[in-house]
């Protein structure tokens with residue numbers, strides 16, 4: 001019997017490195033392995049690589065190369081951005097209720113250290129309304145952090161309006177753009193972004209490298225100390241192979257952004273229509289998809305709740321069919337608490353625990369989409385029957 005092919009539909013958790021990315025990394029582990037701080041040719045070669053990727057990354061978001069700092073990952077970029085509050089001379093931090101744990105837990109740590117923390121509620125679609133920020137912000141607010149697009153339900157936030165309010169009150173504005181960088185068009189000047197976090201492994205690059213954009217002249221807090229690399233902000237010998245891969249991933253994202261988005265949207269609409277039409281007792285969490293309007297939703301991100309079906313049971317059964325989807329966020333998987341994001345948009349614990357997240361990527365095909373829906377239909381019906389759950 002032929003081995004079934006893996007159907008990978010958890011692209012918000014991580015992505016398969018593109019073969020062109022892997023190829024770009026190899027030279028930095030075989031021949032150009034020099035330390036970028038060394039004064040001989042393979043050292044300069046590594047240094048030049050880092051600076052050229054800095055240019056590539058800056059170009060993608062309309063920034064200057066000196067405003068880009070390479071970090072260990074998206075999580076570290078979030079940590080550095082939030083800790084920079086310590087240099088603003090202000091005491092108040094605002095984050096949204098639907099942030100990734102990298103932001104939420106850093107915010108909670110700052111609160112433990114004596115800073116004041118406010119958490120903005122999301123509306124039922126998972127959007128942070130500007131009015132919520134207006135109500136929470138004070139002249140003592142040093143930093144507002146609202147993610148660009150949510151990893152669990154795909155909702156896209158009104159970043160420009162939020163940053164305008166932050167600036168009106170003299171606060172800086174950070175956005176965790178890990179789900180948006182390379183997927184959506186972003187211009188940091190147009191959108192008024194002071195800090196932005198991104199990560200390579202969410203855009204077909206390697207794990208273990210991210211970046212922080214920090215606008216010129218905003219304070220940036222080093223959270224570790226060492227040999228002066230990355231403008232003394234993020235010391236340690238640079239991960240040149242990973243940075244090379246990140247650079248190639250960014251180039252490919254820039255070239256293919258439009259085509260990837262169009263394909264993912266098509267597949268999402270197809271999957272969504274089929275699931276909502278062919279299976280009863282299902283809801284799509286997050287912004288509705290009406291008339292192919294993806295202005296408030298990532299192109300490939302869908303989260304569904306199935307009445308009478310535990311999300312984890314459905315995901316485990318799909319895994320037996322070699323289909324990868326997730327329950328809630330991979331970062332909070334492993335505990336049985338319902339997702340904080342689904343709770344924040346008003347789902348009951350039962351509804352939240354009956355959800356799965358499907359995130360389409362550039363490598364998924366229409367055949368895979370249909371196979372996924374067929375299997376979900378079959379398995380959901382089976383689980384409901386086993387539980388004597390009738391709709």
Ligand SMILES: *Cc1c(COP(=O)(O)O)cnc(C)c1O
Nearest residue numbers: 073074075100102151178179199
């Ligand atoms: C994946 C993710 C992160 C963490 O990035 P890592 O590079 O895995 O540390 C942060 N924020 C969001 C929204 C994410 O999706």
